[in-house]
Amino acid sequence: MSYFEVPPEPDPGEWRPPEWFAAPHDELGVEIVVDEPVARTETAAITLRSIVAYSNGFELSLLGEWAKDGLGPIEDHVVHPHSEQFLRIAVEYADGRRATNMDYALPDDSDSDDDESDEAPPDAPYIGQQHPQFFNRTTHRELTYWVWSIPAGGDVTLICEWPAVTIPVTRMSIDGDTIREASTRSRKLW
Amino acid sequence: MSFFEPNPPREPVAQPAPVPEWLEEPRGWVGGVVGTRIALATTPDVAVLVHSLYAFPAGMSLTVELRGRDERATRNPHRDFHKILHAEYTEGELSPVFFRFGIELADGGKATNLVGAEERRSIRDRDEPPNAPVLSQRGGSGSGSDVDIRYWLWPLPTGERISFVCEWPAFEVPISRADIHTTQITEAAPRARRLIASME
Numbered sequence: 001m002s003y004f005e006v007p008p009e010p011d012p013g014e015w016r017p018p019e020w021f022a023a024p025h026d027e028l029g030v031e032i033v034v035d036e037p038v039a040r041t042e043t044a045a046i047t048l049r050s051i052v053a054y055s056n057g058f059e060l061s062l063l064g065e066w067a068k069d070g071l072g073p074i075e076d077h078v079v080h081p082h083s084e085q086f087l088r089i090a091v092e093y094a095d096g097r098r099a100t101n102m103d104y105a106l107p108d109d110s111d112s113d114d115d116e117s118d119e120a121p122p123d124a125p126y127i128g129q130q131h132p133q134f135f136n137r138t139t140h141r142e143l144t145y146w147v148w149s150i151p152a153g154g155d156v157t158l159i160c161e162w163p164a165v166t167i168p169v170t171r172m173s174i175d176g177d178t179i180r181e182a183s184t185r186s187r188k189l190w
Numbered sequence: 191m192s193f194f195e196p197n198p199p200r201e202p203v204a205q206p207a208p209v210p211e212w213l214e215e216p217r218g219w220v221g222g223v224v225g226t227r228i229a230l231a232t233t234p235d236v237a238v239l240v241h242s243l244y245a246f247p248a249g250m251s252l253t254v255e256l257r258g259r260d261e262r263a264t265r266n267p268h269r270d271f272h273k274i275l276h277a278e279y280t281e282g283e284l285s286p287v288f289f290r291f292g293i294e295l296a297d298g299g300k301a302t303n304l305v306g307a308e309e310r311r312s313i314r315d316r317d318e319p320p321n322a323p324v325l326s327q328r329g330g331s332g333s334g335s336d337v338d339i340r341y342w343l344w345p346l347p348t349g350e351r352i353s354f355v356c357e358w359p360a361f362e363v364p365i366s367r368a369d370i371h372t373t374q375i376t377e378a379a380p381r382a383r384r385l386i387a388s389m390e
Contacts, residue, residue: 025257025259026259028227028228028229028239029227029241030227031223031225031226031227031241032225033223033224033225033378034223035222035223035381043386044386045386047220049223050223050225052227061223063220065220065385065386065387066386066387067386067387067390068387068390070387138387139218139385139386139387139388140220140385140387187229189229189232189237189239189257189259190232190234190237190259
């Protein structure tokens with residue numbers, strides 16, 4: 001037996017995220033160009049870049065930007081719910097149901113709780129941050145949020161607030177029909 | 191003296207020399223969203239996707255995603271991350287693990303990620319813009335069964351169409367090609383803009 005015994009290979013296939021937890025791995029998605037500001041001041045801005053629709057939900061691609069030194073020295077807190085630098089995002093459906101990116105924050109931790117993925121589907125919608133980029137960007141940050149599910153009717157309202165750069169609660173209406181139509185065109189890869 | 195002695199303050203870092211526009215996207219800018227997602231190739235094990243296209247006045251950035259169907263599959267692309275991104279040769283033969291990618295324009299001009307060190311230096315050090323398109327690999331990342339590779343294409347494609355081409359022998363992806371109309375790209379380029387911080 002070797003001193004450094006190689007452990008058996010893990011079987012990552014044992015666990016799979018529930019379908020509401022992330023964009024479907026076996027779909028291409030259909031991108032809708034938006035490229036419009038959600039909120040803008042002289043020293044900061046939030047832009048909705050695009051929406052990628054899948055059969056069961058959609059991704060919001062946002063750009064947060066700020067003036068040099070506008071957020072202080074620790075810009076990574078843009079993605080930490082308990083930080084004032086945190087960029088707060090919510091979606092609201094026409095039926096009044098809503099979700100925010102603070103819903104799953106732990107009370108005493110700066111990270112989101114991953115354990116919810118084992119639970120039953122939420123009443124919908126669900127919003128989760130995808131692909132957080134943890135390398136420093138000193139003046140901007142690209143942020144992608146997965147939203148489950150596709151709203152049955154009406155428009156979707158995107159709500160943002162960014163206390164650290166004095167952007168107040170701001171709302172943007174997104175055409176629900178465009179999302180619903182695009183979601184029917186997302187093709188399967190396998 | 192403390193056990194954990196702090197490092198002396200860093201010397202100020204000199205501003206890096208400007209990089210020619212044919213080598214990377216302009217710093218302090220954000221590109222216009224093109225809004226195209228392509229499945230360039232699909233096999234039973236992997237898919238090659240092109241997405242995150244952003245148009246700038248002088249070129250376009252894009253991401254190629256190598257998506258493994260299943261982490262359980264033995265052909266998990268992420269395991270070969272370095273070899274996928276870097277061309278290695280054994281007795282003159284290019285490694286089958288290296289992911290081959292390129293573009294072709296309507297006028298026949300093409301650029302690939304197979305650029306030798308000498309050619310790379312020549313492109314980097316020249317004073318005048320090259321007379322052929324340039325495709326620069328701008329880094330990569332990977333997790334689980336996926337690998338993302340970012341590219342910068344110079345100049346902004348003109349003509350009727352642009353073709354994306356790939357081949358990946360180790361993962362049994364044959365030469366595969368997909369075209370898009372360049373109108374989508376040229377319409378997005380005017381939406382490129384400076385970031386707030388670069389307007390100060």
